[in-house]
Amino acid sequence: xxxxxxxxxxxxxxxxxxxxxxxxxxxxxxxxxxxxxxxxxxxxxxxxxxxxxxxxxxxxxxxxxxxxxxxxxxxxxxxxxxxxxxxxxxxxxxxxxxxxxxxxxxxxxxxxxxxxxxxxxxxxxxxxxxxxxxxxxxxxxxxxxxxxxxxxxxxxxxxxxxxxxxxxxxxxxxxxxxxxxxxxxxxxxxxxxxxxxxxxxxxxxxxxxxxxxxxxxxxxxxxxxxxxxxxxxxxxxxxxxxxxxx
Amino acid sequence: xxxxxxxxxxxxxxxxxxxxxxxxxxxxxxxxxxxxxxxxxxxxxxxxxxxxxxxxxxxxxxxxxxxxxxxxxxxxxxxxxxxxxxxxxxxxxxxxxxxxxxxxxxxxxxxxxxxxxxxxxxxxxxxxxxxxxxxxxxxxxxxxxxxxxxxxxxxxxxxxxxxxxxxxxxxxxxxxxxxxxxxxxxxxxxxxxxxxxxxxxxxxxxxxxxxxxxxxxxxxxxxxxxxxxxxxxxxxxxxxxxxxxxxxxxxxxxxxxxxxxxxxxxxxxxxxxxxxxxxxxxxxxxx
Amino acid sequence: xxxxxxxxxxxxxxxxxxxxxxxxxxxxxxxxxxxxxxxxxxxxxxxxxxxxxxxxxxxxxxxxxxxxxxxxxxxxxxxxxxxxxxxxxxxxxxxxxxxxxxxxxxxxxxxxxxxxxxxxxxxxxxxxxxxxxxxxxxxxxxxxxxxxxxxxxxxxxxxxxxxxxxxxxxxxxxxxxxxxxxxxxxxxxxxxxxxxxxxxxxxxxxxxxxxxxxxxxxxxxxxxxxxxxxxxxxxxxxxxxxxxxxxxxxxxxxxxxxxxxxxxxxxxxxxxxxxxxxxxxxxxxxxxxxxxxxxxxxxxxxxxxxxxxxxxxxxx
Numbered sequence: 001x002x003x004x005x006x007x008x009x010x011x012x013x014x015x016x017x018x019x020x021x022x023x024x025x026x027x028x029x030x031x032x033x034x035x036x037x038x039x040x041x042x043x044x045x046x047x048x049x050x051x052x053x054x055x056x057x058x059x060x061x062x063x064x065x066x067x068x069x070x071x072x073x074x075x076x077x078x079x080x081x082x083x084x085x086x087x088x089x090x091x092x093x094x095x096x097x098x099x100x101x102x103x104x105x106x107x108x109x110x111x112x113x114x115x116x117x118x119x120x121x122x123x124x125x126x127x128x129x130x131x132x133x134x135x136x137x138x139x140x141x142x143x144x145x146x147x148x149x150x151x152x153x154x155x156x157x158x159x160x161x162x163x164x165x166x167x168x169x170x171x172x173x174x175x176x177x178x179x180x181x182x183x184x185x186x187x188x189x190x191x192x193x194x195x196x197x198x199x200x201x202x203x204x205x206x207x208x209x210x211x212x213x214x215x216x217x218x219x220x221x222x223x224x225x226x227x228x229x230x231x232x233x234x235x236x237x238x239x240x241x242x243x244x245x246x
Numbered sequence: 247x248x249x250x251x252x253x254x255x256x257x258x259x260x261x262x263x264x265x266x267x268x269x270x271x272x273x274x275x276x277x278x279x280x281x282x283x284x285x286x287x288x289x290x291x292x293x294x295x296x297x298x299x300x301x302x303x304x305x306x307x308x309x310x311x312x313x314x315x316x317x318x319x320x321x322x323x324x325x326x327x328x329x330x331x332x333x334x335x336x337x338x339x340x341x342x343x344x345x346x347x348x349x350x351x352x353x354x355x356x357x358x359x360x361x362x363x364x365x366x367x368x369x370x371x372x373x374x375x376x377x378x379x380x381x382x383x384x385x386x387x388x389x390x391x392x393x394x395x396x397x398x399x400x401x402x403x404x405x406x407x408x409x410x411x412x413x414x415x416x417x418x419x420x421x422x423x424x425x426x427x428x429x430x431x432x433x434x435x436x437x438x439x440x441x442x443x444x445x446x447x448x449x450x451x452x453x454x455x456x457x458x459x460x461x462x463x464x465x466x467x468x469x470x471x472x473x474x475x476x477x478x479x480x481x482x483x484x485x486x487x488x489x490x491x492x493x494x495x496x497x498x499x500x501x502x503x504x505x506x507x508x509x510x511x512x513x514x515x516x517x518x519x520x521x522x523x524x525x526x527x528x529x530x531x532x533x
Numbered sequence: 534x535x536x537x538x539x540x541x542x543x544x545x546x547x548x549x550x551x552x553x554x555x556x557x558x559x560x561x562x563x564x565x566x567x568x569x570x571x572x573x574x575x576x577x578x579x580x581x582x583x584x585x586x587x588x589x590x591x592x593x594x595x596x597x598x599x600x601x602x603x604x605x606x607x608x609x610x611x612x613x614x615x616x617x618x619x620x621x622x623x624x625x626x627x628x629x630x631x632x633x634x635x636x637x638x639x640x641x642x643x644x645x646x647x648x649x650x651x652x653x654x655x656x657x658x659x660x661x662x663x664x665x666x667x668x669x670x671x672x673x674x675x676x677x678x679x680x681x682x683x684x685x686x687x688x689x690x691x692x693x694x695x696x697x698x699x700x701x702x703x704x705x706x707x708x709x710x711x712x713x714x715x716x717x718x719x720x721x722x723x724x725x726x727x728x729x730x731x732x733x734x735x736x737x738x739x740x741x742x743x744x745x746x747x748x749x750x751x752x753x754x755x756x757x758x759x760x761x762x763x764x765x766x767x768x769x770x771x772x773x774x775x776x777x778x779x780x781x782x783x784x785x786x787x788x789x790x791x792x793x794x795x796x797x798x799x800x801x802x803x804x805x806x807x808x809x810x811x812x813x814x815x816x817x818x819x820x821x822x823x824x825x826x827x828x829x830x831x832x833x834x835x836x837x838x839x840x841x842x843x844x845x846x847x848x849x
């Protein structure tokens with residue numbers, strides 16, 4: 001069954017005991033499209049990303065990737081299928097070198113053949129250069145500073161050759177100059193044709209990167225559409241700033 | 247029916263002592279995130295303190311209790327401040343290794359100093375019993391049980407209501423914030439470890455009265471303390487008491503109905519089950 | 534030193550070791566067998582503890598299963614030694630599969646404690662089994678010729694080390710290391726962490742079982758307490774950690790060095806040897822937590838400051 005969408009979320013909900021973190025979310029992402037995801041703190045954005053990547057399982061609803069339901073697949077199978085993600089609280093491999101960190105993605109990711117370590121490292125080098133990390137290749141991952149760590153997270157995910165990339169608040173903790181650098185890196189990633197779901201708080205990032213924008217509030221989606229329209233919508237302003245501003 | 251009641255009574259009495267044994271381990275684990283493989287050695291040393299005070303000075307073991315506790319408090323305080331401190335920020339696994347090393351050192355020192363002969367503390371009332379509800383209750387075990395519960399309850403009060411106790415709990419929950427409030431982590435850590443050791447020492451003194459001691463009893467007692475701490479859950483002294491009594495009853499029942507050689511299978515089998523099914527213990531929250 | 538040179542040196546060392554029985558006294562040969570078996574155990578632990586990062590206190594179970602598997606096959610069923618060894622290894626693999634799945638879901642010290650508890654349970658179960666001779670244990674047929682056991686132990690150690698060498702250069706090994714460094718990230722990057730962990734556990738089990746089988750036949754007698762002896766597990770951990778976990782030769786060096794020193798001290802009383810072990814562990818964990826291999830590698834650059842650095846990095 002061919003689907004025009006890379007990702008289709010149908011009526012997705014997640015309940016933790018009494019708390020409904022994600023409530024009946026519906027949307028799709030097309031190939032090569034970048035979808036922004038915004039919402040106030042606690043809106044359920046990271047939960048949604050974790051549901052898609054497989055870190056947690058949904059309570060109800062379905063997730064279709066390339067037309068197939070993946071809601072029962074464990075995380076590693078989804079990674080193999082082509083879903084890559086970065087973590088808000090970054091998860092590098094601390095004792096490994098920067099190069100080897102990326103090589104893990106090249107070795108496992110979506111590649112099915114048993115690749116030689118040497119080949120994986122060569123592939124990793126390409127991503128190293130794309131992300132401007134050549135000079136850090138031999139350093140331990142836990143020795144890197146802020147923006148470099150973000151670049152490493154991106155490179156690791158990209159080395160998996162994903163078809164859909166989930167970026168969870170990549171810009172957190174960066175200053176303006178650093179944000180611009182990482183935006184450029186993401187644009188490079190976009191140019192390879194993959195679909196991206198970007199969670200961000202920084203509005204300018206969303207505006208510069210997203211083709212479409214989805215807004216979550218209290219686990220429910222309140223609107224979806226083109227960034228300019230969505231950001232002007234009174235419901236969105238109300239969600240962020242409260243009633244008085246609207 | 248009568249026999250069952252007797253077995254249960256034995257189990258409960260044993261369990262109270264077990265609970266005290268495990269309390270120090272649970273405290274250090276819950277607060278300092280230190281898994282102390284030398285815990286059993288502390289119990290063993292406390293037992294020897296009680297033994298020598300009894301044989302050399304005719305001191306009643308229940309009178310010697312505070313001395314055992316004080317002695318082991320010093321040992322614990324110094325060990326934490328001088329040795330464990332040095333690897334506080336190292337990988338979790340290193341704490342396991344280093345406490346194991348300390349266990350070996352303490353056990354071998356005890357072997358050298360005290361020899362491997364089995365000993366026991368035998369006060370004059372050791373053999374006497376009294377009857378209640380048709381069940382025979384040995385005086386020493388009942389006294390040990392009462393003292394154990396008293397100490398546990400005091401521990402709980404201490405943690406909740408004293409300044410130091412609150413400081414310890416604060417440090418357990420949030421080291422950074424605790425520092426901001428003027429809590430000095432090094433001394434808190436040393437104090438906590440010292441208290442854990444003191445509780446073990448006290449348990450050891452009582453253990454010496456109800457059972458036999460030699461330098462090598464530490465390993466099994468450490469394992470049992472783990473089982474109790476995990477089964478009961480690390481969240482409160484109450485959990486440890488429940489865990490201790492639960493294990494005591496399980497052991498007594500197993501010894502009678504299945505066979506004494508199956509006691510370890512039962513206790514450690516339950517431990518594995520709890521770890522796999524409900525890692526926060528019987529009383530813990532399911533997260 | 535490049536790979537070729539290392540290979541050559543190791544090969545020469547193996548040849549020299551292999552030639553030992555022709556030159557040495559019986560006591561030395563016996564010491565050799567014990568050390569080689571310990572080194573094999575250390576390498577086994579290295580797979581699950583060093584490379585995968587799961588500190589197992591249950592490897593002594595594999596050793597015990599290997600011992601009992603071999604003993605039961607030979608004593609109760611009159612099967613030859615080779616079959617016994619294979620049977621012991623099979624038991625270990627089964628155990629790794631059955632118990633590994635639930636227990637490997639636990640992290641950190643919970644895993645360690647679970648394996649510790651398992652070793653106690655197994656000891657207790659075996660001491661109740663009729664076929665295993667209950668508490669009295671089993672007596673195996675006598676084979677004279679320590680030299681044979683020596684060469685067998687050496688061969689097993691070489692096999693274990695070659696396996697680790699393969700692991701260190703394979704996709705499988707890379708996956709294990711990724712699991713050790715950050716298991717969540719490893720899973721999200723496509724590594725089947727459950728499969729890999731269980732495989733590592735089973736592989737560790739095979740080598741420990743082989744060591745157990747050889748040991749049982751060599752000393753001709755086993756009982757539950759000595760077969761599932763927890764102090765063995767601790768020794769293998771110490772030797773691996775001391776020598777360098779996650780390295781190919783580290784555990785072997787650790788085993789040789791620590792056994793050697795312990796043996797020379799043992800001319801005194803055995804308690805002193807044990808005391809020595811305890812002090813070594815404590816000092817090593819404080820001053821060289823990454824093992825001898827790392828120490829040798831970094832000493833050239835940092836010198837004596839190496840020890841100081843380690844303490845400064847990790848104290849409160």
